[in-house]
Amino acid sequence: MHAEEHSSSPPARRHISNVAVPLGIVAFCVWAFWLSTQFDRVPPILKRGMQPSDFPQLVIGLIILLAVWLMVRDKSEAPARLSKMAQMTMGLLIGFLLIAEVDLFLGLGLFSASLAALWGERRVWAIVLVGLISPIAVFFLFDGIFEVRFPRGLLTNFWYG
């Protein structure tokens, strides 16, 4: 509650993100607060100190207070535009989640190979290393040594039968 105030640099321009981000936080909190009002309540005779909604509502109140403070006082610089590479990497992450529903290791292999290629790797051996050898090695490491049972899928069914 102090850094914004005693900065010796000239007053910075406020950006739209200085308001948009706290507004988003407040909107999230309003939704969370509404959800907390839907919790079951304990009859007074069984109540042990607090109702289940009391503590979350206290925290939500604090977050709203701080977000409003940020809305009024925050003059930090807006972040640079999200780079194409970051956007595409995030897109790959979403793609991974979808493919992982079919088979976790198919998703991991495809994601890793695509990520390496997207980030500029052109050597075939390197792409094979990250997209094929690494997932297979990790699968057998966890399945064999740590006895982790992975979800059944297109590829894992070959092993699990």
Place this chain on the structure above:
Amino acid sequence: MDAALNGLMALADPHLMVLIFAATLGGVLVGALPGLNATTGVALLLPFTITMDPVPAIAILTTIYCAATFAGAITAILINTPGTSASATTCLDGYPLAQRGEAGRALGMAAVSSTIGGIISVVCLMAAAPLMARAAYNFAPPEYFALTVFGLSMLATIGDGSPVKNILSGAFGVLLATVGIDLLTSIERFTFGMNELSEGIPFVPVMIGVFGISELLVQADNLHVERKQVIMKKIKLPSREDYKRVWKTILRSSGIGTFIGILPAEGATVASMIGYNEAKRWSKKPEEFGNGSLEGIAGSEAANNSATGGAMVPTLALGIPGSPTAAVILAGLMVHGLRPGPTMFTEQADFAFAIFWSMMFVNILFFFIGLWGAKIFARVTLIPIQILWPIVFIFSIVGAYALEQSMMDVWIAIGAGIVGFFMRRHGFSVVPMAIGLILGGMLETRLGQSMVMLDEKWWLMATRPLSLLFFVLTILALFGPMVWGRLFKQRSPLKSTGE
């Protein structure tokens, strides 16, 4: 005394020694790889330890913590890129020395200072943690609640971000901790009918997400960064003359680092900055700082390594993490069913001392591994991130899944990674969120117990001397810098006008 001896005996297990040796190698590797740091390394390796007994599991995590904190210096000196943020100040003098062909001397000084700092802090840990635990043994819920609030208030000063954003991030973590069945009333909250969420949001996938996957997205913007290694001749240990110049600095920085580490939430990064500044302030040759001063390297490295031992004091004695990495280790303790706090030194004293001794051992071990392997580790840092990060991702996802063997945890890790990435873009540190998530449950439970104990008159907490002390410390932690800043700001013009 018995516990100390039993703890030492636990280390005699050859299997454990091999594990610690391997973890030291792994930790040095993690610390040397740009983008990975001790916190990420511990979070990624936590799932590997789940099937182990508590002693080797936690010893591995603390080993990685100590070794990675040291190894940040290798890249700081050889490629001017701190492997961990705690080594940022080491770049200032390490790299200029390396450019002058004295990389070996700089690495030697970093290794000696780190080892001495680490050992001093572990000795302090062995002495201070049981004392702190004994002092906290009689804490009632109101004292614990006040202490946890104080611990969370210290999050305000984490990193170089806005204190308001840090507290907000911490509060968000506490809010996340309320997901699941309320322990006091057994009523479901924010679960949306999903059984997987009834036990709450799991720590490990969130840690992997906010520290590992968010970093992957950050790295997507760093593809253009080229890393060039300075050619290193033989590693040369500091000379007797060098020792004469730096021994006071090493001792001072070790004290500073240990103290900073003990403060809740403050870790090696803050310690190294203060250690470096103090080394410069007390130096007879401050003009050398920034141009290749051995004192600069010693000041920074002794401080950041001694913070590791210091950070474990409140983590083990009170259950309040002393640093971001200690927060992940705390999560590891909980996952293994251990209960950090005063009772650890009465009910599990052997375990606690086994961890202390393993930390002592690793501080000696990384001295040799770091020195002999520096050339190899420095070469490892040049692994292209196009190969490194896809492999890190595979380990992150499989690690997130492995704990509960649930795809929900994979979704949580990815979600936490994306949220963490956007938080970081907008200046919100993810560390307070992670610590808030860990401490949130304890905070609510202690508040609930206090309300029962005080007959729902919460204000009576302020009538208990220790609670009051912690609340005053909280107010000082939150508002002290602001008041100090204002006083300082007002006095400067007075001085300048001659008044």
